[in-house]
Amino acid sequence: MQGCDASVLLDDTANFTGEKTAGPNANSLRGFDVINTIKSQLESLCPKVVSCADILTVAARDSIVALGGPTYTVPLGRRDSTTASLSAANSNIPAPTLNLSGLITAFSNKGFTAKELVALSGSHTIGQVRCTSFRARLYNETNISDSFATSLKSSCPTRGGDNNLSPLDVTSPTSFDNAYFRNLVSQKGLLHSDQQLFSGGSTDSQVKAYVSNPATFRADFANAIKKMGNLSPLTGTKGQIRTDCRKVN
Ligand code: HEM
Numbered sequence: 212m213q214g215c216d217a218s219v220l221l222d223d224t225a226n227f228t229g230e231k232t233a234g235p236n237a238n239s240l241r242g243f244d245v246i247n248t249i250k251s252q253l254e255s256l257c258p259k260v261v262s263c264a265d266i267l268t269v270a271a272r273d274s275i276v277a278l279g280g281p282t283y284t285v286p287l288g289r290r291d292s293t294t295a296s297l298s299a300a301n302s303n304i305p306a307p308t309l310n311l312s313g314l315i316t317a318f319s320n321k322g323f324t325a326k327e328l329v330a331l332s333g334s335h336t337i338g339q340v341r342c343t344s345f346r347a348r349l350y351n352e353t354n355i356s357d358s359f360a361t362s363l364k365s366s367c368p369t370r371g372g373d374n375n376l377s378p379l380d381v382t383s384p385t386s387f388d389n390a391y392f393r394n395l396v397s398q399k400g401l402l403h404s405d406q407q408l409f410s411g412g413s414t415d416s417q418v419k420a421y422v423s424n425p426a427t428f429r430a431d432f433a434n435a436i437k438k439m440g441n442l443s444p445l446t447g448t449k450g451q452i453r454t455d456c457r458k459v460n
Contacts, residue, residue: 212299214443216292217263219300220246220456227459233300238374239341243457246270250456263456264289268440275436278337280387281429283437290450293459307344307402311412314404321442323435329408329417330431331439336391337384339376340401342367348403354410356398363401377401389425392418 212218212230219236220243221229230236246266253261265287276282305317318328346367349360359381366375378384379401380391391405395418400406409418421428451460 212296212303213292215264215268215289215440216445216450217267217456218292218295220263221295222457228297229295230297230300233297235304236300246456254454259452259454262289262291262452264291275387278385278387281433283433285440288446290445291453292445292450307404309404311407311414314407325414326417327435329414330435332408333391333428333432335379335405336387338379340379341373342375343373345401354398354406359399389421389428392421396422
């Protein structure tokens, strides 16, 4: 939570509290095995050179490219934290229940504009969400397409099934495209926070612009995620290069 320093990868131990059990992360974050495998392969080929923070940043870029999204250069040389902050993870990660003003504030607190908020939210063109993260929208909100809501209710009932997954982008869940924004215009945003970006407020026009001009979305997204990867990196003698992403050396 202090920046792009791989603190999120640290496991809890008897005398160390990490961020994995924070409310927004617990039972949600996944794919740690992929990072750990990359790390162990790098450590056997070239020990103590590539940090876990650099692995995460490059893996994010390469995953976006593999699914058809834009490419961008990733400056390297981040070092890994020796600390983590459960309290910051609990308080700084924006909740899916936030309204537009809350989302804008959360991003502004980290130095991002409202325009960058909308561009970065376009990453919800891939990935999956647990029922518990969108149940209230499904059953209580009115700015949701009827057919879309109906299609989700069997895997996300009013009770039970909290961890059942649904795609964030109902139309093309494994393509990094601008369908997320088209979905918002048809009231098919899965999270309350997603639909907030197109609900009669100041960001509606940008959502529409990304629908009609996918190249603008690609360019804006690439710039914004590059900026996110450069948030307060540890360099020089700060931090360390972990040999195992799950624990400090
Ligand atoms: C705008 C504020 C944001 C909110 C409120 C938000 C909220 C969420 C929530 C609640 C989930 C699902 C968690 C679960 O049910 O387990 C999720 C998943 C995801 N989010 Fe966001 N998110 C935001 C911004 C972002 C940004 C900036 C990115 C990346 C640039 C991002 C990338 C993803 C991805 C890829 C997934 C799917 C993960 C998977 O399939 O395991 N989100 N987000």
